[in-house]
Amino acid sequence: MAQTRFALIAAAGVLASTLLVGCERLPMDTQQVGYRGTGMEQVTNPRIVAANAPRHVAPPVLDPADASGPRASQAYQNVKVLGHLSVGEFTRTMIAITNWVSPEQGCVYCHNPANFADDSMQTKIVSRRMVQMTQEINSTWKNHVVDTGVTCYTCHRGKNVPEYKWFADPPAPSAGRMLGNDFGQNKAGKKSVGNASLPYDPFTPYFLGKDEIRFTATTALPVNAQVPLKQAEVTHALMIHMSEGLGVGCVNCHNTRAFAEWSQSPPARVQSWYGIRMVREVNNVFMVPLTPGQPKERLGRTGDIAKVNCTTCHQGVNKPLNGAKMLTAHPELAKPAGAPVRTSALSELPLSLIKPAN
Ligand code: HEC
Ligand code: HEC
Ligand code: HEC
Numbered sequence: 620m621a622q623t624r625f626a627l628i629a630a631a632g633v634l635a636s637t638l639l640v641g642c643e644r645l646p647m648d649t650q651q652v653g654y655r656g657t658g659m660e661q662v663t664n665p666r667i668v669a670a671n672a673p674r675h676v677a678p679p680v681l682d683p684a685d686a687s688g689p690r691a692s693q694a695y696q697n698v699k700v701l702g703h704l705s706v707g708e709f710t711r712t713m714i715a716i717t718n719w720v721s722p723e724q725g726c727v728y729c730h731n732p733a734n735f736a737d738d739s740m741q742t743k744i745v746s747r748r749m750v751q752m753t754q755e756i757n758s759t760w761k762n763h764v765v766d767t768g769v770t771c772y773t774c775h776r777g778k779n780v781p782e783y784k785w786f787a788d789p790p791a792p793s794a795g796r797m798l799g800n801d802f803g804q805n806k807a808g809k810k811s812v813g814n815a816s817l818p819y820d821p822f823t824p825y826f827l828g829k830d831e832i833r834f835t836a837t838t839a840l841p842v843n844a845q846v847p848l849k850q851a852e853v854t855h856a857l858m859i860h861m862s863e864g865l866g867v868g869c870v871n872c873h874n875t876r877a878f879a880e881w882s883q884s885p886p887a888r889v890q891s892w893y894g895i896r897m898v899r900e901v902n903n904v905f906m907v908p909l910t911p912g913q914p915k916e917r918l919g920r921t922g923d924i925a926k927v928n929c930t931t932c933h934q935g936v937n938k939p940l941n942g943a944k945m946l947t948a949h950p951e952l953a954k955p956a957g958a959p960v961r962t963s964a965l966s967e968l969p970l971s972l973i974k975p976a977n
């Protein structure tokens with residue numbers, strides 16, 4: 620009898636420790652992100668942070684090049700975007716791009732070695748567009764990337780194709796199902812939404828389309844234009860992506876007693892509002908039009924090109940590469956001074972709503 624009881628206690632002990640394996644060991648670090656007493660704290664595990672640290676180190680910076688002498692547009696035959704640089708600066712940029720995108724293949728990843736002016740390689744065509752995209756992000760979307768900026772490395776990290784990207788999911792088959800298309804509901808196990816039972820593709824409606832993210836009613840009684848409450852699930856799926864992409868909790872951007880209230884939200888929420896619009900533009904204006912020339916194996920299951928989300932740049936930290944100032948050593952990746960800052964986005968969000976707490 621006593622033996623059975625002992626065996627049961629031992630089994631219970633094993634079970635308990637198995638269940639606890641999923642918990643993280645203390646101590647944790649906490650940082651206040653909202654007003655005192657609101658419980659708005661960012662909790663991090665210093666051991667996980669330390670283990671991931673190498674991923675967030677900025678690459679070495681090349682020595683500056685001589686800015687004098689003939690322009691690249693005069694010295695070369697087929698330079699359409701970076702022609703204002705000196706030959707030295709242009710070469711420095713080519714070396715940096717090689718380190719960021721194709722360190723293994725070298726220059727020939729984009730160039731026909733017999734003729735560098737030749738535009739026959741798809742990778743060169745894509746890269747020229749990527750230079751323009753990077754310039755657009757750095758100059759037009761300062762509301763998001765500030766002066767920190769991005770280079771090819773922010774997304775590519777030495778790889779031909781960035782590690783974190785998304786493809787549209789084919790719609791779940793609805794024919795013959797009594798309840799129609801379930802959009803992945805009740806099927807846990809989709810990484811894009813933190814394995815939660817939520818609509819599995821929050822990206823197509825928000826990072827390509829302009830679906831309404833905010834659903835909280837602003838009037839006591841329903842009015843015609845009100846966003847349906849079922850929208851809450853797709854919004855939640857997006858919010859989980861944003862939290863995971865940045866490695867932060869909901870309180871990094873919301874006072875959870877009033878998710879919708881801009882006046883109680885930390886500044887990071889406003890910066891994210893611009894981030895959503897920036898990602899939308901990057902995908903619609905730059906990524907999607909590059910689809911036709913892409914090799915088939917680079918496309919997703921619906922024939923769509925790889926697209927950008929928050930994780931593409933952030934990779935689990937609140938500022939990509941822990942806030943390293945990427946643009947300082949590569950001003951050529953911003954548009955020449957005087958480029959307009961995106962103001963249409965500003966006017967979309969009534970400024971009276973942006974009164975971030977400090
Ligand atoms: C990831 C793609 C990529 C890699 C790698 C790359 N380049 Fe380029 N290269 C380009 C693009 C794009 C242009 C056109 C730039 C423009 O139109 O402003 C270009 C243009 C050039 C030109 C001008 C040719 C002409 O006459 O028009 C030279 C020279 C050049 N690259 C040299 C190099 C060298 C040297 C390397 C290796 C150290 C290199 N490139 C690596 C993308 C690349
Ligand atoms: C905002 C993120 C982002 C930035 C910044 C970025 N890229 Fe990309 N790039 C992507 C994504 C996503 C893809 C995948 C699309 C695809 O399949 O071609 C890609 C694809 C490419 C490819 C095609 C790879 C292939 O073999 O099909 C090249 C070449 C490339 N990028 C070069 C560059 C260069 C050069 C820069 C900097 C001037 C740059 N990228 C900046 C996100 C980015
Ligand atoms: C990195 C910042 C950020 C994080 C983290 C974040 N949110 Fe959001 N949230 C936003 C922004 C920005 C909006 C408004 C989006 C828009 O209008 O385009 C929003 C909107 C919402 C809304 C809709 C409010 C309304 O007006 O109807 C809800 C609800 C919400 N978030 C819940 C959450 C939850 C739950 C989490 C944690 C799982 C979370 N958020 C994490 C930035 C964030």
Ligand code: HEC
Pocket residue numbers: 756763764765766767768769773861865887888890891894895898927928929930931932933937938939942
């Ligand atoms: C093209 C790369 C890129 C993409 C994509 C991107 N971000 Fe950022 N983000 C940055 C950079 C660079 C910074 C640093 C700016 C700074 O120094 O404040 C930043 C900063 C932020 C911050 C401020 C962090 C802080 O603690 O001050 C938030 C919040 C944020 N991003 C949210 C988002 C969200 C949400 C998305 C997806 C909708 C997103 N970002 C997509 C590049 C990007």
